[in-house]
Amino acid sequence: MNAGIRRMRLALIVVAMLAAPHAIQADDEPEGRPDPEQEQRVQVGLGAALIILDEPYRGLKDEVDVLGIPLISVETKRLSWQGPRLAYKIVDKQTWAFDLVAAWRFYGVDPDDSDFLEGMQERKATLDAGVQVVYNTERTRTEVRAAVDTLDRHNGFDLSLDFGLPQRLGRWVVTPNLGLNYLDENFIDYYFGVAPDEATPVRPEYAANDALNIVLGIEAFYPINQRWIFIGGLRHEWLDSGITDSPIVEDDTRSSIFAGVSRRFGRTGRPRPSESREAALSKPFRSARR
Numbered sequence: 001m002n003a004g005i006r007r008m009r010l011a012l013i014v015v016a017m018l019a020a021p022h023a024i025q026a027d028d029e030p031e032g033r034p035d036p037e038q039e040q041r042v043q044v045g046l047g048a049a050l051i052i053l054d055e056p057y058r059g060l061k062d063e064v065d066v067l068g069i070p071l072i073s074v075e076t077k078r079l080s081w082q083g084p085r086l087a088y089k090i091v092d093k094q095t096w097a098f099d100l101v102a103a104w105r106f107y108g109v110d111p112d113d114s115d116f117l118e119g120m121q122e123r124k125a126t127l128d129a130g131v132q133v134v135y136n137t138e139r140t141r142t143e144v145r146a147a148v149d150t151l152d153r154h155n156g157f158d159l160s161l162d163f164g165l166p167q168r169l170g171r172w173v174v175t176p177n178l179g180l181n182y183l184d185e186n187f188i189d190y191y192f193g194v195a196p197d198e199a200t201p202v203r204p205e206y207a208a209n210d211a212l213n214i215v216l217g218i219e220a221f222y223p224i225n226q227r228w229i230f231i232g233g234l235r236h237e238w239l240d241s242g243i244t245d246s247p248i249v250e251d252d253t254r255s256s257i258f259a260g261v262s263r264r265f266g267r268t269g270r271p272r273p274s275e276s277r278e279a280a281l282s283k284p285f286r287s288a289r290r
Contacts, residue, residue, distance in 0.1 A: 041076075042074060042075070042076055043074070043075045043076070043264070043265070044072075044073065044074055044264075044265045045071065045072070045073040045262050045263065045264050045265070046070070046071065046072060046262065046263055046265065047070070047071040047260055047261050047262030047263055048068060048069065048070055048071060048260060048261060049068070049069055049071055049231075049258060049259065049260025049261075050066070050067070050068050050069075050258065050259055050260065051065075051066070051067060051069070051256060051257070051258040052064060052065070052066050052256065052257045052258070053065050053254075053255075053256040053257075054251065054254060054255055054256075055109070055251075055254070056239060056243070056244075056249050056250065056251040056252075056253075056254055057109050057113070057114060057117065057248055057249060057250070058114065058116045058117070058247070058248050058249060058250040059114040059115055059116030059117065059250070060109075060113050060114050061113055061114065062113070071260055071262050077089075078092075084103055084104035084106070085101070085102070085103040085104075086101070086102045086103070087099045087100065087101045087102075087132075088100045088101075095135060095136055095137065096133065096134060096135045096136070097133070097134045098131065098132075098133055098134075099131065099132050099133075099134070100129075100130075100131060101129070101130055101131065101132050101145065101147070102127060102128065102129040102130075102150075103127075103128050103147070104125060104126075104127055104128075105125055105126045105127065105128045105149070105153075106125055107123065107125060107126075107191050108122070108123040108124050108125045108191065109122070109123050109191075110122050116202075116203065116248070117248060119198060119200065120194070120198045120248070121195070121198065123190060123191050124153055125153075126149050126150070126151045126153035126154065127149075127150045127151050128147040128148065128149060128150065128158075129147060129148065129150050130145060130146045130147030130148060130157075131145070131146055131147075132144065132145040132146075133145075139165065139166065139167075140163065140164065140165055140166075141162075141163070141164040141166070142161075142162070142163050142164075143160075143161070143162045143163075144159075144160070144161055145159070145160045145162075146158075146159050146160075149187075153190065154186050154187045154189075154190035154191065155186050155190075156183070156184040156185070156186030156187030156188075156190070157184050157186075157187070158181060158182060158183045158184065158187060159181075159182040160179060160180065160181045160182070161179060161180045162177060162178075162179040162215075163177060163178050163179065164176070164177040165177070171222060171223060172220060172221065172222050173220070173221040173222075174218065174219070174220050174221075175218065175219045175220075175221075176217070176218045177215075177216070177217050177218070177219070178214075178215070178216055179214070179215035179216075179217075180212060180213070180214060180215070181212070181213045181215060181237075182210070182211070182212050183210060183211045183212075183213070183242075184210050185208065185209055185210045185242075187210075188208035188209065188210060188211050188242050188243060189207060189208040192206070192208050192242075192243050192246040192248060192249055193206050193207055193208040193246065194206040194246070194247060194248060202247075203247050203248065204247055206245070206246050206247055206248075208242050208243070208245075208246060209241075209242040210242055211239070211240035211241075211242035211243050212240050213237050213238060213239055213240055213243075214237070214238045215235065215236070215237045215238075216235075216236050216237075216238075217233060217234060217235040217236065218233060218234055219231070219232070219233035220232045220233060224261070227263050227264050227265075228261060228262070228263050228264075229261065229262055229264075230259070230260075230261050231258075231259070231260050231261070231262065232258065232259035232260070233257075233258055233259075234255070234256070234257050235255065235256045236253060236254075236255045237253060237254045237255070238252065238253055239251075239252050239253060239254065
């Protein structure tokens with residue numbers, strides 16, 4: 001894909017990372033029962049962010065992208081839209097929730113981005129759909145997600161497990177997190193394989209295996225006031241040999257650094273029953289995946 005499209009793709013990733021209205025959680029909000037009318041309101045978040053992100057493909061002309069982008073989100077009691085991610089809450093209990101989810105899959109590459117990839121077919125992004133279960137305690141958040149391709153691109157599926165440990169440091173909420181992301185053989189073969197008619201003397205045919213990636217990250221949240229927040233973080237992913245053995249891959253990791261500010265419009269809401277206060281504060285980063 002050309003540089004403009006790549007930047008648009010990265011912009012949407014950051015919208016998913018950062019634009020979450022429930023993150024505007026003020027400590028001085030009065031206690032008491034939630035306002036029933038408030039629970040039905042549409043909540044909007046607007047802001048801006050900066051991101052630095054690399055790509056694992058070999059020979060990319062722009063291996064690192066740096067850009068500034070807007071942040072937009074809309075959320076109701078059960079339906080949540082955060083950039084390229086849509087979720088509908090089916091069950092929302094005190095400590096756990098079950099959601100239907102759909103999200104745009106930001107994988108892929110255009111051969112025009114790399115001389116080494118010349119002659120290959122474009123690997124396109126797709127729309128994933130599936131389910132997720134979230135379990136929270138006062139200090140932890142665990143999320144399990146399963147999704148499949150809906151646009152007949154890679155025709156595969158992925159499973160992910162994420163564990164976060166939000167910590168309060170004064171007004172800061174810092175969340176170290178660890179995750180596993182399983183990608184099946186069809187997924188890896190589409191995005192990182194080399195078909196027989198794409199092979200060259202320096203780019204041999206490659207039929208990929210499945211992969212289990214390890215993800216480590218840290219996120220930081222700071223409420224500037226009741227309306228404005230600062231959000232930043234680092235994400236590092238170790239790629240499995242099913243990916244790194246591919247001749248079109250030259251890096252064994254993917255990393256991103258991001259920072260932004262967002263303003264919440266409307267009354268600040270309380271965490272949903274299935275979210276601890278710390279988990280609600282760290283919510284902007286939980287849709288930052290893939």
